[in-house]
Amino acid sequence: MTFISPLFILFITIVIFVNYLLPPRFRYVFILSVGLVFVGFFNIESLIAVLLFTLFNFYLAKLILNNRALFIFGLAVNALAIILFNYFNSTTNGLHFSFTLISFQIDKFIVAFGLSFYSMQNIAYLTEVYSKRMIAETKLAKYVLYSVFFPKFISGPVMLPVEFISQIDNNVITNNNLIRGFQLLLLGVFKKMVLADRLAPGVCSVFDYHSNYSGLTTLVAAYLFTIQMYFDFSGYTNMALGMAEMLGFKLKDNFNFPLRSTSVSEFWRRWHISLISWFTKYIYYPVVFRLRDYKKIAPLIGILLTFFVSMIWHGIGFTFLAWAVCHIIYLCFESLTRKARTEFSERFNNSLCKMLYIFIVFNLVCFSNIFFRANSFDTALHLIKTIGCNFIPDNFYNGLIAPIAVGGHQIDEFNLYITILLSVLFLLFERRIGNIVSSERINIKYIIGSVLLIMIFGVFNSGTRFIYMQF
Amino acid sequence: MKNFYKILISFFLLLVLFYGLEKLYDFALRHNCNIKIAYIQKEKINAEILIHGPCEPLWMISPEKLDRITGLKSYNLALTHSDFADNYLHLYYYLKNNNAPKYLFFYVTPESMDLNYNTFNTYRFAPYLDNPTVDSVIKECDSNFYKWVRIPFMRYAFYNKNINFDAIQGMKHYFNNRKKPYYVNGYEPPFQVKWDNHLENFIQLYPHGYRFEWNNLREKYLCKLIELAKQNGIKVYLFESPVLKEALQYQPNREVMVNRIKAIATKYGIVFKQFDNMKIAESREYFMSTLNTNLKGSRIFTDSLGAFIKAEIGKANHPE
Structure with missing residues (x-):
């Protein structure tokens, strides 16, 4: 019974209704x-x-x-x-x-x-x-x-x-809890069904059948995977938060616009917040505290151990090890160059530079996610090699669009463009949508708009689970 | 109370919108000339030879060429990825608006009997759910979809990835008053010219070969299709186009499956023609995948099929 199935919809509706009617002590x-x-x-x-x-x-x-x-x-x-x-x-x-x-x-x-x-x-x-x-x-x-x-x-x-x-x-369950909870739940369903599940086939096509694709195709797939994982997991979190709120509980939010981060350390403060808080509280801080006499090394060892544990938590294998090593390198580099970077960003503090930082961080995260997503370490290396050696496809349409669109027909191309358009629009207006959802006022336009988009563009028959269910 | 009314208004607005959208999609899809099921209901094709099956006959058999060889009018009703239930419903709709053809050439291979090959494409029939025949086939072949369809617009929402584009194209065809599809006689030339590595991937997946599994539902709809054709006085031929010879070693029970297909043909007193001795089956030069010939191979195969049909017509006209 996953969060998106007819049985679960029936289950959650009954649970919320009965729970609302029950006296609080029961x-x-x-x-x-x-x-x-x-x-x-x-x-x-x-x-x-x-x-x-x-x-x-x-x-x-x-x-x-x-x-x-x-x-x-x-x-x-x-x-x-x-x-x-x-x-x-x-x-x-x-x-x-x-x-x-x-x-x-x-x-x-x-x-x-x-x-x-x-x-x-x-x-x-x-x-x-x-x-x-x-x-x-x-x-x-x-x-x-x-x-x-x-x-x-x-x-x-x-x-x-x-x-x-x-x-x-x-x-306590108030009407406001129910409204906000429902709006959050709807946002989660939208992210999962309209965005993440529409991106999934293109990502699968490149990561699972990677033999003939160009570097540009692989790079685009790596971008799309990071975006897919964000929509998938934040969609799940929104749904969890929404359901909990309708049951009278407040859960921690896991995401705070992570794809807008200007540094990798900022990214980790915005991505999977509850897990990172746990690692910070129970691994990073105790290690840094223990090694407080070694001021320069302590944070580096803290980062090393935190990501080592994070790797074990995500899965045992070379792919997760490589993913963790990438982030250890990024964060250690940031830690060692903090002073210089602060001076630099103070001198060049304009929106263009900020966009450049966001772009660099996004690319670094996507690079590490190639290891995170690849089925094996060899596959990840092969994919990275194609980015380095065979970047431009021979034929733009057959080499780039067709593999990501999963098919060479007009209809596949149309679906790909729609998916990219919806994803980009969502990322651009994400903050505004977030404000609407978290307000305690019922927003008819939002509800109707999102239900319509789910019905017209949602993937109902994907059968895919949430990515983080495997962990 | 205010919130309660807002929720009620949202609910009714959504219901109205879904109802309206359902009608709009219904209208648009029925006006899309490129959708075969829509086209065969609008236009009188009245072919004398009907070619039917999944992508192999669709991409391999040119009615234009057949017409020249046989002197009869033919139409290619085949559709990509279609299984027998899909084919059955297309034939059913074809016969509703057209004269029954004299001959039906229907593509059947061991792959057709296995659930891992082809599928029932429910979305093609979404506008026709009100028809009891369609309803019962969908109920049997796609129960996952069927349990949702009573919700307004859900029949289009469920497979929207396959439908949105067609609906937009349908509206375009309506406004442009377009009457003919892009492929007028139903034949789509093979889109791929190069070998697609399908066999290599297949060997990687099944290094010890793949054993076909006979599916009873497929058999049921194959029989229903043959019976429907026979009820309409159509002479049915089952056929299998050339299969790339080097692939056969990875299909240990192909022969067993072929024998079962032959048994069905015998049961209905019809011919099952295999084009397995053709020279083109020995070289990749004529194929884009194990079963699909490329343009070069398709031309050669259509010639052979045409010659066979001509001979059969001759036999029918001069039984002695």
Whole structure:
């Protein structure tokens, strides 16, 4: 049951309606039950795995205060879950355990969806409790709800326990919540169905069948993939935020116009904010604090470790390693040249320079995303090689337009132009659209406009999942 | 309360807009001469020989050439990526507005019987959902689409990527009062001149060869199509165009599939003609992919098919 399916539309409509009618004190029990059904819908093994982990963390949190060994044990178990999940994701047959008497096979699908996001929340919870920044939750139901709150379960946003659990007792749903939530949900559906899913086939065509394409084609596909991933993941986040808001909860926003960043460090402050906040709080800052005596090296080692962990979180493989190395280089370079760059940008502080910075950062991010998207390290290298050696296609139409349009017909070309036009227009007016959506007033023009665009240009039969569901 | 009215107004406005858009798309698609199903309902083609099937006959058989060889009027009703259900509905609509042809040459290969090849293109029939025959075929062949179609405009929204362009073109044809399609006799010359590496990709994907899987739904619609043609007094011929010989080694059960097709032909007392001994099957020079000949190969094949049809007509006219 993905967020875009007839079954889910029916599911969410009923849940929001029933939740709205329920007295506030019963709501969290209801949403908890719904969350369990949602997780169990993927498969019953997922539900069992999630419940076992939740119980483990809930009871462990009560024992870890002043017990460093138990705290480290808890962290290790959760970290192991992330590593195993990513290992399963990178293999096809699961892992076979064999002992003298017992032999069993863990299939990759037994591992719960969203386990990476979910384990990060557990790590945050144990750390907060251990460092006495919060008291261990006494009510199991509230903790389970924090873990399996279905809008954020699959792909976040990653919430710190204190940010979420405090909302359970103060659950209020006003008309404004419903309006804003619905408008956000609609924005998410629009981004996913009209923009991300329309871009996906062109990106797939180049990244998955890359053998004959020119460098320019590959470069355009790399640009389109970055834009597709942004629409896909921010669309998911908008939908999660919208649903949560209609259920009386506020989740953290994950994106703040990241494609307008003028530096890579700024990009990481605007992209997947909840995950980066987590990494910053639980990895970067502790490392920098520990190495505070080595002022120049400390941030560099902090960046190195943060991206190393980020790589493991995203997946185990050379492609993610290369992606992480790219960002380590970018950020270390920025860190080392901060002073010179600040002086330079003060001297040349005009919109043209700003656009140039945005363009450079966008290209750097797209370059690293070639590794992120490629099916293998060799493929990524081949793609980069084509950009360097075989840039201009022999025939502009057959070499550039046809592969990205996925077909050589007028209709494919028409669809490609429409997709690019819609994407560019959206990126240009994104801030204005964001203001409309986040206002508490119902905007008929926005609702009608977006529903019409979804119906006329949305992809209903893609069957594609959200990109970040794999993590 | 104010918000409630706003939501109510939005809802009704959207309903009205969807209803209006549905009518507009319906109108536009029916006026697009380049869409075969629209064209065959507007124009009286009344061909005596009908060529039908997926992209292979569409790109390989020129009715102009056939007309010269056979002396009869022919029309190419084939469509890209179409499966038997798709072909069945096109024949059904052709017969609604045209005289039944004397001969139907219908392309069938082992690939046609396998779900991994060709598909039912629901979007082609979106304007005709009100017809019970179309409705029942779509219900059976695309249940995923079918569960949405009662929502206004959803029949066009679902596959909008395949429809928007055609709708705009349909409006253009209406305003320009255009009556003839771009390809008047239905034949589209092969668009590709070079070998497309399809076989190389196929071998990479299936290094030990690919075993075809017989699909019962495909068989059902093949039988329905033959029965529909026979009910209308049409003499049906099944045929398979030359297949690039070097590809056959990667299809271990091709012969088994061919035998099953022959069994269907025998059941209906019709001919299944294979052009597997043609010289062109031995060289890539005449092909753009395993099944599709290029322009050079198509010309040679059309000549052979024409000669075969001429001989068959001769047999029919002089049974002794």
